[in-house]
Each structure stands twice: as C-alpha cells, then as structure tokens.
Amino acid sequence: MTSLRIASSRAASEAAAVDGAAARPYVDLAGVTKVYRRAGREDTRALDRVDLAIRDGEFLAIVGPSGCGKSTLLRLVAGLHLASTGEVRVDGRIVDRPQTNLGIVFQSPVLLDWRTALSNVLVQVELRGLDPRAYKERALRLLAQVGLADFTDRYPHELSGGMRQRVAIARALIHDAPLLLMDEPFGALDALTREQIRLDLEALWLATRKTVLFITHSIDEAVLLADRVVVMSPRPGRIERILDIHLPRPRGLDARRSPEFTQATEAITEIFLARGVLHGTATPIGKE
Amino acid sequence: MAMSASGARRAGAAVVGWLRTRGGAIAIFALLFLVWEAAVHLTGVKEYLLPPPSKVWTEFWRKHDAIAGAAWVTTQEILAGYALAVVVSIPLALAVAYSRFMEQAVYPVIVFLQIIPKIAIAPLFIIWFGFGFAPKLLLVFLLSFFPIVVSSIAGFKSADKDVMDFARTTGASAWTMFRKIRLPQALPHIFTGLKVGAALAATAAVVAEFVASDRGLGYLLLQYNGQLDTPMVFATIVVLSLIGLVVYYAVEIVERLAIPWHVSQQATAKDATL
Numbered sequence: 001m002t003s004l005r006i007a008s009s010r011a012a013s014e015a016a017a018v019d020g021a022a023a024r025p026y027v028d029l030a031g032v033t034k035v036y037r038r039a040g041r042e043d044t045r046a047l048d049r050v051d052l053a054i055r056d057g058e059f060l061a062i063v064g065p066s067g068c069g070k071s072t073l074l075r076l077v078a079g080l081h082l083a084s085t086g087e088v089r090v091d092g093r094i095v096d097r098p099q100t101n102l103g104i105v106f107q108s109p110v111l112l113d114w115r116t117a118l119s120n121v122l123v124q125v126e127l128r129g130l131d132p133r134a135y136k137e138r139a140l141r142l143l144a145q146v147g148l149a150d151f152t153d154r155y156p157h158e159l160s161g162g163m164r165q166r167v168a169i170a171r172a173l174i175h176d177a178p179l180l181l182m183d184e185p186f187g188a189l190d191a192l193t194r195e196q197i198r199l200d201l202e203a204l205w206l207a208t209r210k211t212v213l214f215i216t217h218s219i220d221e222a223v224l225l226a227d228r229v230v231v232m233s234p235r236p237g238r239i240e241r242i243l244d245i246h247l248p249r250p251r252g253l254d255a256r257r258s259p260e261f262t263q264a265t266e267a268i269t270e271i272f273l274a275r276g277v278l279h280g281t282a283t284p285i286g287k288e
Numbered sequence: 289m290a291m292s293a294s295g296a297r298r299a300g301a302a303v304v305g306w307l308r309t310r311g312g313a314i315a316i317f318a319l320l321f322l323v324w325e326a327a328v329h330l331t332g333v334k335e336y337l338l339p340p341p342s343k344v345w346t347e348f349w350r351k352h353d354a355i356a357g358a359a360w361v362t363t364q365e366i367l368a369g370y371a372l373a374v375v376v377s378i379p380l381a382l383a384v385a386y387s388r389f390m391e392q393a394v395y396p397v398i399v400f401l402q403i404i405p406k407i408a409i410a411p412l413f414i415i416w417f418g419f420g421f422a423p424k425l426l427l428v429f430l431l432s433f434f435p436i437v438v439s440s441i442a443g444f445k446s447a448d449k450d451v452m453d454f455a456r457t458t459g460a461s462a463w464t465m466f467r468k469i470r471l472p473q474a475l476p477h478i479f480t481g482l483k484v485g486a487a488l489a490a491t492a493a494v495v496a497e498f499v500a501s502d503r504g505l506g507y508l509l510l511q512y513n514g515q516l517d518t519p520m521v522f523a524t525i526v527v528l529s530l531i532g533l534v535v536y537y538a539v540e541i542v543e544r545l546a547i548p549w550h551v552s553q554q555a556t557a558k559d560a561t562l
Contacts, residue, residue, distance in 0.1 A: 080453050100459040106450045114472050114549040127458035127468060155549055 024092065025053035026179065026211045027077055032086035034072050046072040048236035049086070054213060056178075059205055061214040061226035063268060065277045069237025070215045074183050077213060078104060090179065100128070102179040103172030107187040109164040111156040111171075117143060117163075118152040121171045128175065135174055142170040146200060162193035169201065173208070180212045186221065195253075198224060202250055223264045224251055231268050233275045240271050339519040348523035354508065355520075359527050361504040365421065365493040366535060369428020373485055377433050378478065381440030395441070402434045407492075410499045424496040424504070431492035432485035436478070443477025444470060476550045479543040486539045490532035505531075 034047040046069040054060045062070045075081040076088050079099040088095040090102075103124075111120045121139040122132040143152050146166040156164055165185060172180055186194045202225060205212060216222050222229045223245055231240045247260050255261055272278040307314075321341045327333075328340040335343060348355065383390045384398075409430065413423035447470050455465045497506025505528050512520040544551050 075453075078453075078457055080456060098456040098459070100457055102457060104454055104457050106454070108448075108450060110448055110450045110454055112451070112469065112472070114547065123468065124458060127455055127460035127464060129460075129464070 024056070025089075026056040026058075026091055027052075027054035027213065028087075028089040029053075029073070029076070029083075030087045030089075032073075032076060032083045032088060034069065034076060034081065035084045045236035047076070047083075048238050050237070050239055052230065052239060054211055057209045057211055059212045059214065059225060059227045060230065061216060061222035061228070062230045062232060063216055063219055063222040064232030064237070065217060065234050065272070067237075068232040068234040070232055071183050072237065074181050074213060074215050077179075078102065078181055099179075102177045102181055103175065105165070105168050105172045105180070105182045105185045107184040109156070109161075109168040111164055111167055113156055116153045116155055117148055117159065117167045120156070120167050121174050124171050124174050130175075139170065139174055142173055143167070145204060146170050160193075162189050162197055165189060165197065166200075169204070173204070173210075178210055180210045182212065182214045184215050184217065187217070194221070199250075199252070201225065206250060219265050219268045220256070223247075223261055223268070224255055229264065229268065231271050233271075234277065240275065241267075243267060336516045336518045339522060344519045344522045344526070347517075347519035348526075351520060351523075355505075355524065355527055358503065358505045358508045358524075359531060362490075362493050362497065362506065362528070363531055365424040365428055365496070365504065366489045366531065368421075369425045369492065370432050370486060370489045370535070372425065372429045373432035373436055373489075374482065376429075377437035377481075378440050381437050381444055381478075384437075384441050385444030398434070398437060402438065406430045406434075407495050410496055413496070414500045419500050419502065423499075424493055424501070427496040428489050428492040431488040435484035435488065436481040439481030439484070440474065440478045443474030443481075446477060447473050472547070475547045479539070479547065479550075482539050483536060483543075486536045487532065489535060490528060494528060 029050050029052045032047055032050045032052075033045070036044040036046055038044075050069075050073065052073075062073065064070045072081065076083050077090065077095065077099070079088075079095045079097050082096065090099055112123060115123060118136070118139055121143060122135060125135045126132050140149075140152060143149060143166075146169055148163060148166055148170070151159060151163060156167075159167070165188075169185070172182075186197055189197065198221060214222070214225060224247075226245055229243045229245060231243065232238065233240045243264055245260070245264055247255050247258060269278065325340045325342060328338055339347075380394075384395050385391070406427070410423070410427050413426050417423045417426065451469060451473075452465070455469055460468070493504070494506040494509070497504040498510060501507040505524055509521060509524045509528075512518075512524060
C-alpha cells in the first residue's frame with residue numbers, strides 16, 4: 001500500500017511536469033545517498049537513495065523521528081553537506097557548494113548577541129556585501145510582519161525565545177531569495193508560541209509564495225503548514241510516503257477540527273506505528 | 289529651572305543607586321579600619337608588629353616621594369610586560385585557532401608550559417638577563433601571557449556551528465565572516481583572559497623585584513621590611529594593590545566600551561537570578 005501511494009504521487013508529479021517548464025521542480029534530489037564516515041567508527045548511512053522533487057512555490061514539509069536524516073537532507077539542499085552519491089539540483093543547477101540563493105532558519109535562532117533585532121536581520125545583506133541602508137525599510141517592514149514592530153532596537157537577550165526565532169525568520173526573508181529552508185524552526189518553542197508563529201508563517205508564505213522546505217518532528221505542524229508532507233523512516237533515512245494535504249488556506253485554528261487534518265495525521269501516525277517509531281496501543285496517541 | 293531640578297534629582301538618584309550597591313562594601317571597609325585603629329590603641333600592640341592605619345597614613349605622607357618613584361618603576365614594568373603579552377598572545381591564539389598544524393604542534397606545548405610555576409623561573413631570568421628592566425618585563429609577560437592566550441583560543445573557536453552554516457549560505461568571504469562574526473564572538477572570552485592577565489601582572493612585577501632589584505616597589509618593600517619599618521610595608525602594599533586595581537579596571541572599562549552588549553547581557557542575567 002505504501003509503495004502504491006508513492007507511485008501515485010510520482011505519477012502526479014510527472015503529469016504536472018508535462019504542463020511545461022513552469023512545473024520543473026525547483027529542488028530535485030535524484031538517488032541521493034549520504035554516508036558519514038568517521039575514523040574508528042562504523043559508517044553512518046544518514047540517507048538512502050532518496051528521490052524527491054519540490055515544486056516551485058510549494059510548501060513541503062518533511063516529518064520524521066530524530067535520526068531519520070531529515071536535517072541531513074536540508075543541509076544537502078543548502079550545499080552545506082554534499083551527497084555521497086546521487087544528484088541534488090536547485091533551480092536546475094547541481095549543488096556542489098554552499099548555496100546562496102536561499103534563506104535558512106535553524107532550530108536555534110543563532111542571532112548575533114551584539115546586534116539589535118534590526119541589525120540581526122540586516123547582517124544577511126551585509127554578509128552578502130550589499131548596502132544595509134538600502135534594505136532598512138524592508139527589514140523594518142518584515143519585522144513588523146512577524147510582530148516585532150516595537151522590538152527592532154532590542155538585543156537578543158532582551159527578547160523571548162519566540163521573538164528571537166521571528167527575527168531569524170525575518171533574516172531569512174530580507175534578501176527575497178526564492179527558497180526558504182527551515183530546520184525544525186519551532187522545535188525549541190512552547191506550544192502556544194508555536195501555534196501563533198505557525199499561523200504567522202503561513203500568512204507570510206501566502207504573501208510571498210516562496211518554495212519552502214520545512215523540517216519538523218511534529219506531525220500536526222507538518223499537516224497544518226504543508227502542501228505535501230514527506231514521511232521519513234529512520235536509519236537509513238528513507239522516504240516512506242508522500243501525502244498531499246488538501247486543507248484550504250489560510251488554515252486557521254479551525255483546521256485541526258477538519259476531517260482531512262485527522263485523516264492525514266492518523267495516516268502518518270500509522271506509518272510510524274508500522275515502522276516501530278511509535279509503539280504501544282492501537283489508537284494513535286502521542287502524536288504531539 | 290524645572291530641568292535643572294529634574295537633573296539634580298537624577299544625579300541624586302544615581303548617587304543613591306551607587307550607595308545602595310556599593311554602600312555595604314564601603315561601610316565594611318570603614319568599620320574594618322576603625323576596629324583596627326581602636327584595637328591597636330586598646331591592646332598596645334607594638335607599632336613594628338601592627339601599626340594603626342593612622343600611622344600608616346602619616347608615614348606614607350612623609351615618605352611619599354620615595355614610594356612614588358618606586359611605584360612609577362613598577363608600573364612601567366607592569367604595563368610593558370602586559371602590553372607585550374597582549375601583542376604576542378592574541379595573534380598566537382588566532383594562529384592556533386585557524387591552523388591545524390599550529391593547533392596540533394603548538395597548543396599542547398602551551399598547555400604543558402602553563403603547568404610550570406612561572407614564578408619559579410624568575411631566578412633563571414636573573415642569570416640570563418641580569419638585574420635590569422628585562423627580567424621584570426619577561427616575568428610579567430610570562431604570567432599574563434597564558435590566561436590571555438588560552439581564553440583567546442577558546443574565544444576564536446567558540447563560533448556556533450549553525451551561525452557559521454548560516455554565514456556560508458550568504459557567500460561571505462572568510463575575512464568578512466571573521467570581522468562580522470568570529471571576532472565579536474571571541475571578544476568576551478578574550479576579555480576574560482585579559483582581566484585575569486592584568487590581575488597577575490602586578491604580582492609578577494613584585495616577585496621579579498624581590499628576586500633581584502635596586503628599584504621598584506618590590507625592592508622598597510624588602511628594604512622597609514629589613515628596617516622593621518612596618519607602617520611603610522603596609523603603605524607599599526596598599527600602593528601596589530591600588531596599581532593592580534587601576535590596571536584591572538582600565539581593562540574592564542575598555543571591555544565596557546568594546547563589548548557593551550556582553551556586559552549588559554551579564555547584567556540582565558544577574559538581575560534574572562536575583
């Protein structure tokens with residue numbers, strides 16, 4: 001059944017490809033394997049023959065347990081690590097070095113302590129050798145969009161964890177790159193902050209329609225945010241299934257009550273149960 | 289009028305705030321001197337054993353020319369040795385942090401040499417460099433050098449992996465990354481080393497003067513000690529402490545100017561724990 005769903009998803013993307021160049025995947029992984037070699041230890045196969053195409057303007061989430069190679073996959077797309085075998089392409093070009101035409105957000109906000117929120121957003125353009133003054137207006141607007149209009153001159157230690165992550169998101173968007181990579185961006189936040197920042201991220205995405213690769217270990221988050229959810233299994237990291245999520249947007253707080261949401265989260269939970277990632281009772285508990 | 293009144297009120301508030309944080313320490317010091325003074329007079333302890341603070345002060349005032357001259361000699365030794373330590377250790381730390389060869393070849397040597405009690409080397413310096421300025425400068429250098437180099441290496445290596453990954457996605461050059469990320473990130477560590485080094489510098493200068501010298505506060509201290517001029521021994525120790533204090537606070541002021549973000553961060557953290 002699993003293979004059937006993959007096959008149908010594959011067929012759908014191929015059908016879309018016939019429509020023309022616009023349907024060419026923006027990010028394309030073909031037969032990608034990543035093996036980490038360390039002296040004196042057994043090789044770790046983080047990813048095993050992964051094929052994945054992310055469409056232009058698509059919000060794609062990858063959900064999986066720790067150690068399934070989802071962060072590795074994101075780093076391969078960014079060119080921060082290189083694939084052992086197979087090919088990673090972004091916008092048609094093979095990734096063989098760190099990619100610069102993207103924005104990236106990690107689980108920790110990794111802000112610079114000596115810079116204000118505004119200055120932390122602008123460091124993105126400064127490091128690119130651009131004139132920060134030309135981006136100040138845009139940075140202020142972005143900070144306002146993520147709800148930090150009154151905090152632009154605050155230092156990171158004066159901001160809460162959620163606010164810091166919002167600054168990191170603004171920093172990833174300031175240079176208007178077509179691709180946004182997010183590696184468990186809400187992983188360190190409390191549940192309420194998480195819910196709000198999720199709603200805000202969707203609003204931002206609806207306004208910009210960038211291609212987003214969103215890594216998470218939260219099933220709910222993946223289903224609530226993504227157009228498609230990729231389910232991965234651990235060791236070696238493999239794609240188990242790709243689910244299309246047809247919930248209408250914007251997906252407010254009500255989205256959790258819709259039958260589609262329940263169906264999708266239960267389907268993913270069942271995969272994790274079948275793979276031994278979750279175990280215990282037959283009812284899908286412990287989704288989040 | 290109203291403005292000057294509010295200005296005065298603000299200045300008054302600042303004084304009150306300063307007294308509230310420092311007042312306790314000042315009171316303890318004052319009390320200590322009072323008890324000391326009273327105890328000496330009440331018990332009739334001999335002056336050459338324990339002079340009262342008032343006697344220390346009058347003796348110091350009488351002979352302050354000699355002390356001032358010696359203090360200037362010692363200050364020069366401290367400043368020159370410390371400056372040399374700063375100039376050598378920070379570039380060396382950079383090299384160790386950025387070169388695999390330096391890290392593997394030089395860093396273990398530094399760690400090993402750090403274990404040697406540096407003060408024990410002072411007599412050797414006298415044999416090699418004589419009685420002049422050089423052995424004092426070298427001992428100050430040696431004692432200040434290790435804390436600065438070790439914490440600077442830690443600082444330059446402290447860059448968070450994710451921060452550097454973010455920086456790599458901007459295509460920034462190695463120099464830009466150093467200037468905008470690695471150096472500022474290293475500064476708090478470097479200043480920690482600089483302060484420890486500054487505190488050790490005065491100790492090193494006095495020890496070097498103890499071993500062999502005809503000038504400086506360490507020399508003067510031994511002279512007064514030999515003459516059982518205990519009030520002047522106390523006076524010399526106080527002056528030495530003041531020099532050490534000034535050097536230490538000078539570094540701390542530079543720190544406040546260079547990395548205000550870090551200092552205020554610490555202040556916030558302290559507030560949070562209270």
